Amino acid sequence: KAGVTQTPRYLIKTRGQQVTLSCSPISGHRSVSWYQQTPGQGLQFLFEYFSETQRNKGNFPGRFSGRQFSNSRSEMNVSTLELGDSALYLCASSLPRGPTDTQYFGPGTRLTVL
């Protein structure tokens, strides 16, 4: 079974631009969660989508948004990029999300904002 895939793997953008990241979950998984990972803050939860609906959201500004398609693929968008948005963005997929469900992570997208 193929794992979680994320594209692109690396991105370089400048301040003020916007970016879209993509995540394809493991086949059969319907829940996709997004995380931001930085050296100082660790893994910070952004949001989770299940069946095309946002189920939960972390404490990030409205510049961070996402969506999920009917095939469970998910996209994350960051508008008006800031230097502090430089990070590794990870997505994780699971079966219908519950506190006992295992999340499987993708390799991440490394975003650098100049």
Add this chain to the structure above:
Amino acid sequence: QQPVQSPQAVILREGEDAVINCSSSKALYSVHWYRQKHGEAPVFLMILLKGGEQKGHDKISASFNEKKQQSSLYLTASQLSYSGTYFCGTEIQDFGNEKLTFGTGTRLTIIP
């Protein structure tokens, strides 16, 4: 609220044991443990549930103390392959609003 992991970093010689702790100020429903090697995605190790038993596979095991809201990860007879950053993720009992909150990680370095 983010769980607190300790220690932040540890260096061991091959064959030595390590314990990594994860504490929360909130009542937990589950604790998830992951290991992340440099440049790679976090890899799931195990999950512990409220009321559950100590779990383990190979030489890595974990426990969950409900009274203290603390989980501990035990690595015995450490191998070079155990090097990496270990994260605990915690879930509180809030069905329909599940959110995995991660600690800041414990960097484990195993030297020959």
